Amino acid sequence: MREKTRKYSSWANGIGAMAIISVFILQVIWVPAYASTWDMVDFALGVIHFDMYQMQPHFPGYPYFILGGKAFHMLVRDPVQALSLFNIFMCGSAVIPLFLLVKRLVTPSYTVVATAFIYTSSFTVLMVNQPMSEGAAIGMMWWYIWSLVLAHEKSHNGYIILPLFLFSLLLGIRLSYLALGIGILMMLYTKWKSGLLKIMDLFVYVLITILFQLLWVSGISMSEGGFDSFLRLALSFTNGHFQEWGGAIGASDLSLLDRMVKLLFVNTIWVGGSGKSVILLLLLVGSFFLLRRVKLGNRHMISILVLLAGSYFLWALFAQNVMKPRHALPLIGISWFFITVMLFSRKRTRAGSLFLILFLLFQVSHTSELLYKHTSEIPAVYQMAAYLEETDQPLVVYTWEESRVLEYLDVPFIHKKVQTYEVFATDAGYYPDRDIYLTDKVVEGFKNQGISVNDFIEVEEDFHSSELIDPIYHDLTLYKWEKPRKGEER
Structure with a gap:
């Protein structure tokens, strides 16, 4: 036990732990009380009185997100702050799966600080502190990804149930993360290819997946007058999203090339990677000089993450509003995960370690500044x-x-x-x-x-x-x- 503790006890990990704790505390202290957009109002009103026909919230209802908001609403009177607090604690819990994923690829003496790099990412933390479902969804996404990796590593097929269930929770929080379901298809295919599953087993697990999703779909349908009503709402919403106001490629004036540039270079790198900080962008560029001769182990885990990032990239490119960087959060998170584990996958020189710690401290400082600005600036x-x-x-x-x-x-x-x-x-x-x-x-x-x-x-x-x-x-x-x-x- 003492030897295991020693593996994770280093000055870098100590700074990483303090960074995580500091940002979490500031998130809880600086919770904004503003519902400054249409969607924020939808969610806030849904906490007070759930009614999809009144767009409280809009389709598909986000039942697990609203349920979490209602739970925190018993502690704080403001529904906006209740939703933000649910996001903060959901995303805060993701430190656990992040750590468990990171330690599969990173040198033990850097495991905590690498986790801190991902958790304290400025733009992600800022979005978590908004009363929007992305914050809780990002936290659940990391639990879901960890469960996919775990199910692959374990030969017992009972572990397959966990990602199926967590994927249901993920979609019940934010349906637009549907593209991440390709990870389940990959897991089932890999298990079948290796002889651990038969064809009938595949049908059974697909049925279980559908039943888990029906848990929240049925609940929403009953509250809105049945499946017919739910289907009408679904058709109305999807038509508007893809053809009129949703910002998908069919409802946008931007060309495919413009959308790609906006998604990759603006949303993912400039906004998502540096939080629009020139200093953080320069540090990010500088860190790429440390990525030479990097080889990552655990090839199957890397394959899962690449597949999830690729599928979500296509989904965000064609079906999401690229004018809103928050729609790129899964892509930002997975990209940041890759960069981080490559930076910490081997022992660094003292100068390299100091550079990375400086990077982390600047990021925490910028994140803190954004959190304070968010709670003090009037929309x-x-x-x-x-x-x-x-x-x-x-x-x-x-x-x-x-x-x-x-x-x-x-x-x-x-x-x-x-x-x-x-x-x-x-x-x-x-x-x-x-x-x-x-x-x-x-x-x-x-x-x-x-x-x-x-x-x-x-x-x-x-x-x-x-x-x-x-x-x-x-x-x-x-x-x-x-x-x-x-x-x-x-």
């Missing part, structure tokens, strides 16, 4: 709401998705979501005695419809918050509408 939508509340004159504000946030904040002024100029022109006519305001997303929408409104708007106020925290609504311009005289309407 642009909240700033706009506060500004309009202080306006003396009666008003109406026409918005895009910001209306969901204003509804959640229960603001005292009239606000309406509008997408077409015709609807706006008709509706605004009902308020001759009120000031009319429009957000920049509404104005952009009108221009995309071929309507020139420049002659009738003037900038009222600009609001800014962090692009890293909110990539879509970090810059918000509020326009005042100058009502056109008769004959000037477009």
Whole structure:
């Protein structure tokens, strides 16, 4: 026992342990209370009252995520903070499978510090502290990957049940991680190829996989009026996601090459790898000089991770919104895992070790700075709401998705979501005695419809918050509408 303890006791591992503990404590202390996007409001309202028809939350319901939020809601009154705390503790628990995976590839005296490198990754930690399902899903993803590796290593087929069950929990938290299910197919194929499974066994395990998924699907269906209702919601949501608002390749103006560059170089490297820190990016580039002559063992584990990363890359490229870096989190996490285990797969010189420790300390410092900024900086939508509340004159504000946030904040002024100029022109006519305001997303929408409104708007106020925290609504311009005289309407 003493010998085992000595293996993991080194000054580098001690610093790694302190890094993990420090970041976790700061995550718990600095939990933001803002629901600044449409999806965040959906999740927060789902904690208070679950109703998919009211988009509380939207399809597919994220039942295990909402259940976790409800559990923490008994401890804290704010549903936003409840969801974030569930994320923090779920992702914090992933230190265990991360350590168990890392130690298969890394020199023992670096195992804890390598785990710290992955856990304290700035952008991932920032996203975990948001009331979005990605945080809990990333934590569950590492448990799922560990279970896949464990099932392969054990000859007893009973271990196969574990990844099937954890995959059900993963999809019940975030369905868009469906692409990671290819790991189960690979595991079953490998077991069959090695003679540990017969064809009938494969059918049995596929059936078990389906039954585990039906646990949460059935629960959601019963709460929403049956499988027919659930199917209608599914068809409506998937049509919108892939064809209209979801940012998938069929609903995006970006070319395939632009999407690939955005996903790989912006989302995965610049945002995911360095958290938009030039110093961390330089340290990351510098660390590549330490990767020469690196050979990793445990080839099957590497094959699983490569397959999962490749399948999710294709899924994110074609079916996710590349304008939101959080959709690349599994790709970011697995890529960061590969870099880390290669850096620590063999004993480093004192200079190399000091460089890597410096890298970790800078990362922890940047992560801490982002966490504090996230909890102290007021989102642009909240700033706009506060500004309009202080306006003396009666008003109406026409918005895009910001209306969901204003509804959640229960603001005292009239606000309406509008997408077409015709609807706006008709509706605004009902308020001759009120000031009319429009957000920049509404104005952009009108221009995309071929309507020139420049002659009738003037900038009222600009609001800014962090692009890293909110990539879509970090810059918000509020326009005042100058009502056109008769004959000037477009």
